[in-house]
Amino acid sequence: MTRPYPHNKLHLALDHIALARTLAKDIVDQITPFILSHSTVSVERSILRLLGIQGVDPEGIPLPNIIIDHLKEHHLLEEGAARSFAKACLHFKLDPQTLAGQLACRERSFEDLPDFPEEQIVDKAITLTQPLLEQISNQRQSREHCLSSLGDGSEPYLYVIVATGNIYEDVLQAKVAARQGADIIAVIRSTGQSLLDYVPYGPTTEGFGGTFATQENFRIMREALDEVGQELGRYIRLTNYCSGLCMPEIAVMGALERLDVMLNDSMYGIIFRDINMQRTFIDQYFSRLINGFAGIIINTGEDNYLTTSDALEAAHTVLASNFLNEQFAFLSRIPEEQQGLGHAMEINPDVPNAFLYEIAQAQLIREIFPRSPIKYMPPTKFMTGDIFRGHVQDTLFNVASIMTGQSIHLLGMLTEALHTPLMQDRFLSLESAKLVFKSLRHLQEEIRFTTEGVIQQHAQTTLQKAVGMLEEIQKIGLFKALEQGMFAEISRKPTGGRGLDGVFAKSSKYLNPSAWFDVRSS
Amino acid sequence: MPTIDYRQIRPYGDTLDDGIIQLSFTLPVPFGEEAQEAARRWALQSGFWDPKVVVALDLGEGFTFFVLYACSTVCIDFTSIEVPKLSHERLEKSEIDLLIRTLLGRKLVIVGACIESDAHTVGIDAIMNMKGYNGHKGLESYHEIDAINLGSQVSCEELLTKAHEVLADAILISQVVTQKSLHLQNLTRMVELLELEGLRDRFLLVAGGPRINYELAKELGYDAGFGPGTYAEDVASFVLDRVLARCVK
Numbered sequence: 120m121t122r123p124y125p126h127n128k129l130h131l132a133l134d135h136i137a138l139a140r141t142l143a144k145d146i147v148d149q150i151t152p153f154i155l156s157h158s159t160v161s162v163e164r165s166i167l168r169l170l171g172i173q174g175v176d177p178e179g180i181p182l183p184n185i186i187i188d189h190l191k192e193h194h195l196l197e198e199g200a201a202r203s204f205a206k207a208c209l210h211f212k213l214d215p216q217t218l219a220g221q222l223a224c225r226e227r228s229f230e231d232l233p234d235f236p237e238e239q240i241v242d243k244a245i246t247l248t249q250p251l252l253e254q255i256s257n258q259r260q261s262r263e264h265c266l267s268s269l270g271d272g273s274e275p276y277l278y279v280i281v282a283t284g285n286i287y288e289d290v291l292q293a294k295v296a297a298r299q300g301a302d303i304i305a306v307i308r309s310t311g312q313s314l315l316d317y318v319p320y321g322p323t324t325e326g327f328g329g330t331f332a333t334q335e336n337f338r339i340m341r342e343a344l345d346e347v348g349q350e351l352g353r354y355i356r357l358t359n360y361c362s363g364l365c366m367p368e369i370a371v372m373g374a375l376e377r378l379d380v381m382l383n384d385s386m387y388g389i390i391f392r393d394i395n396m397q398r399t400f401i402d403q404y405f406s407r408l409i410n411g412f413a414g415i416i417i418n419t420g421e422d423n424y425l426t427t428s429d430a431l432e433a434a435h436t437v438l439a440s441n442f443l444n445e446q447f448a449f450l451s452r453i454p455e456e457q458q459g460l461g462h463a464m465e466i467n468p469d470v471p472n473a474f475l476y477e478i479a480q481a482q483l484i485r486e487i488f489p490r491s492p493i494k495y496m497p498p499t500k501f502m503t504g505d506i507f508r509g510h511v512q513d514t515l516f517n518v519a520s521i522m523t524g525q526s527i528h529l530l531g532m533l534t535e536a537l538h539t540p541l542m543q544d545r546f547l548s549l550e551s552a553k554l555v556f557k558s559l560r561h562l563q564e565e566i567r568f569t570t571e572g573v574i575q576q577h578a579q580t581t582l583q584k585a586v587g588m589l590e591e592i593q594k595i596g597l598f599k600a601l602e603q604g605m606f607a608e609i610s611r612k613p614t615g616g617r618g619l620d621g622v623f624a625k626s627s628k629y630l631n632p633s634a635w636f637d638v639r640s641s
Numbered sequence: 642m643p644t645i646d647y648r649q650i651r652p653y654g655d656t657l658d659d660g661i662i663q664l665s666f667t668l669p670v671p672f673g674e675e676a677q678e679a680a681r682r683w684a685l686q687s688g689f690w691d692p693k694v695v696v697a698l699d700l701g702e703g704f705t706f707f708v709l710y711a712c713s714t715v716c717i718d719f720t721s722i723e724v725p726k727l728s729h730e731r732l733e734k735s736e737i738d739l740l741i742r743t744l745l746g747r748k749l750v751i752v753g754a755c756i757e758s759d760a761h762t763v764g765i766d767a768i769m770n771m772k773g774y775n776g777h778k779g780l781e782s783y784h785e786i787d788a789i790n791l792g793s794q795v796s797c798e799e800l801l802t803k804a805h806e807v808l809a810d811a812i813l814i815s816q817v818v819t820q821k822s823l824h825l826q827n828l829t830r831m832v833e834l835l836e837l838e839g840l841r842d843r844f845l846l847v848a849g850g851p852r853i854n855y856e857l858a859k860e861l862g863y864d865a866g867f868g869p870g871t872y873a874e875d876v877a878s879f880v881l882d883r884v885l886a887r888c889v890k
Contacts, residue, residue, distance in 0.1 A: 328823070
C-alpha cells in the first residue's frame with residue numbers, strides 16, 4: 120500500500136466528509152482557548168526535562184517532581200518552569216541540572232530571584248533548551264537516514280507487543296519477533312503506570328502485565344532494535360505509551376530516545392482511565408507538539424470504544440472520534456502522515472455477514488483518512504480462549520487488513536484472553552499474517568464493491584451517523600458530550616477524575632515554550 | 642463399538658484408548674536435528690509414549706518451536722471426580738426481577754469494580770453495564786437491581802466504603818491481569834481487608850475473571866467465583882439465591 124490511498128470504492132459523499140471535518144474543527148476550536156491559556160504540572164515537568172534535567176533524589180523521587188513542588192510552594196509555577204530556570208541560570212551562572220540537584224537537597228531556593236530584561240530571559244530559555252531540541256532533531260534525522268539506508272517494511276506494517284515486565288526479557292522477545300518479520304515492536308507498560316504522576320527511573324525488571332516506561336528502558340530497547348535492524352537490513356520501529364498523567368514527559372523521553380510510534384489519544388485517558396478532562400486536553404496538546412516535532416507517529420485509541428460498546432451500533436463513534444483526534448493533531452501541528460488513527464475489528468463473529476461489515480468499516484476509515492498511517496486493531500472482545508478458533512478469527516482480520524489497505528496492523532494473538540503472548544504465540548501470528556499478506560498482496564486493487572451493496576450501505580450510514588454525532592457535540596461542546604457518555608458509553612465530569620489539581624492558569628508572564636517548536640520545525 | 646470404561650479414561654484420537662495427544666511448545670535451544678531430538682526426549686521423559694515431532698521451526702535467537710503427537714498410557718478414574726459447584730438454580734433476567742420483587746420486597750444492591758492496579762474494565766462491564774455482553778443484558782438493566790459499577794483501578798478501601806454507603810448485598814470483584822499471579826494478591830487483599838474490619842460476613846463476595854473459577858474463589862475465601870462465559874444472570878441468580886437464604890435464616 121502506498122499513501123495517499125487513491126480509491127473511492129464506497130461512493131462516500133465528499134461533502135459529508137468535508138462537513139464532518141468542519142464540525143470537528145469547530146469542536147476543537149471551542150476548547151482551544153482553554154487549552155492554550157492553561158498548563159499542568161506534567162507539562163512543566165516535561166519542560167524541565169527539555170532543559171536537560173533528569174535523575175532522582177536519594178529517595179528515588181524524580182527531580183522534575185521535586186522542582187515543581189518547589190515552584191508551586193513559591194507561587195512560581197504560573198509563570199512557567201522555563202522562566203524560573205532561565206532567571207536562576209542567569210543569576211547563579213549554573214546549568215539547570217546542577218541547580219536542580221541543589222534545589223532537591225534544599226541547598227538553593229528560587230524564591231526572590233532578581234528579575235532580568237524580558238529579552239534576556241527568553242534568550243536564555245531558548246539557549247537552555249537548544250541542546251535537547253537539537254538532540255531530538257538529530258534523532259529525527261537519524262530515523263530518516265536509517266529508513267532510507269536500511270530500508271523499511273511494507274504496509275501493512277506488522278506490529279507486535281512484548282509485555283514481560285522485565286526490559287531485558289523484552290529485548291529478547293523483541294529481537295526474536297523482529298527476526299520473524301515484525302516491523303514495529305510495542306512495549307506494553309506495567310498496569311497502573313498511567314495513573315502515576317511521575318515517571319519511574321532507570322532500567323526496570325519487575326512489572327505487571329507490562330514493563331515500566333522509563334527513559335533508560337526506552338534507550339535499552341532502541342539500542343537492541345537498531346542492532347537487530349542493522350543485521351536484518353530493515354528499520355524496526357519502537358512504540359510506547361504516551362498516555363496517562365505523565366503524557367508530556369513521556370513524549371520528551373520518547374523523542375530523545377528515538378521512539379517511532381506513540382500511543383497518544385486525545386480522550387482515551389478521560390474515558391478509560393478516569394483522568395480529568397481538563398488535565399488531559401492540556402497534556403495531550405503539549406505531548407503532541409513534541410511528538411509532531413520529533414517525527415513520531417501517534418496512534419489513537421478508538422479501538423477501545425468497541426470493547427465497551429457494540430461494534431456495529433457504535434461504529435460511527437469511532438469515526439467521529441477519529442475526526443476529533445485528527446483536528447487535535449492539527450492543532451499541535453502534526454501532519455496527516457504522522458496520524459495513526461485507530462480502529463478495530465470487534466464485531467461479534469456470530470453476526471451473519473460480520474466480515475462484510477468489518478470490511479465496510481475498515482475501508483471507510485481508509486478512504487476518509489487517505490494519507491494517515493491508520494492503525495487496525497485485532498479482535499479481542501470475542502476471543503474465547505479457544506486458540507484454534509482464535510487463530511481463524513485472526514486470519515480473517517489479516518484478510519480484512521490487506522483487502523482494505525491498512526497501514527499499521529497490530530497482530531492478533533491466538534491466546535488473546537488467556538495470557539500475555541508467549542514467544543511461540545507471536546511466531547504463529549506473524550507467520551499467519553505474512554502468509555495472508557503475501558498471497559493476497561494485490562487483491563485490493565482487483566476488487567470493487569457492489570453499488571448499494573451491504574458494504575457500501577453500511578459505510579455510508581456510518582459516515583452519516585458520525586456527522587450527526589459531531590453536529591450534536593458541536594452544539595453542546597466536547598466537555599458536555601463526554602459528560603453525557605457519548606463515547607464508549609462512559610460518562611465523565613469536567614471536574615471529576617484524577618489530576619485536576621495539577622492544572623493551572625498561565626499568568627500573563629508565562630513563558631510559552633510551544634513557540635520554540637515552531638521555530639525549529641520550520 | 643467397545644463400551645467406555647469410565648473408571649479408566651485416556652485421551653481419544655480416533656480409536657478408543659489410543660491415548661493420542663497433541664503438544665506444542667518451545668525449547669531454548671538452537672534449531673536443528675539436535676533440537677528435534679531434544680523435544681522428542683523431553684516428551685519421552687515426561688511419560689509420553691512414541692512421541693513424533695511433526696514440525697520444528699526456528700524462532701531465532703536460539704529458540705525452536707515444536708508440534709508433537711504422542712500417546713499417553715495414563716488412565717484416570719472419571720467416576721471418582723467431584724468438583725464443587727454452585728448449588729442454586731440458574732434463572733433468566735425476567736425471573737430474577739420477579740423473584741426479587743415478590744420474595745425480597747426491596748431492590749438487590751450490587752457493587753462492582755476491577756480492583757487495585759488492574760485497569761481492565763471489560764469483565765466488570767460485561768456483567769454490570771446496561772448493555773452486558775453477547776446479547777445478555779447487564780445488571781444495570783435489571784429493574785429490581787441497583788447495580789453500581791465503580792470501574793477499574795479502584796482500591797479495596799474505596800470499594801468497601803462504597804459498599805457500606807449503599808448498603809450493598811454483594812460485592813463483585815473483577816481481575817483480568819494475571820501475570821505473576823497479581824490477581825491472587827489483589828483478591829486476597831480484599832478478603833483480608835473485610836476480615837480486618839470484621840465485615841466478611843456482611844457482604845457476599847464474588848470474584849470474576851478469565852482465570853477464576855468457583856473452586857479457586859472458594860479457596861481464597863470468596864463466596865463464589867465466575868470464569869469465562871459468565872453472564873449477568875449467572876451472577877444475579879447466585880447473589881439472589883444467597884440473599885434469600887440469609888433472609889430465611
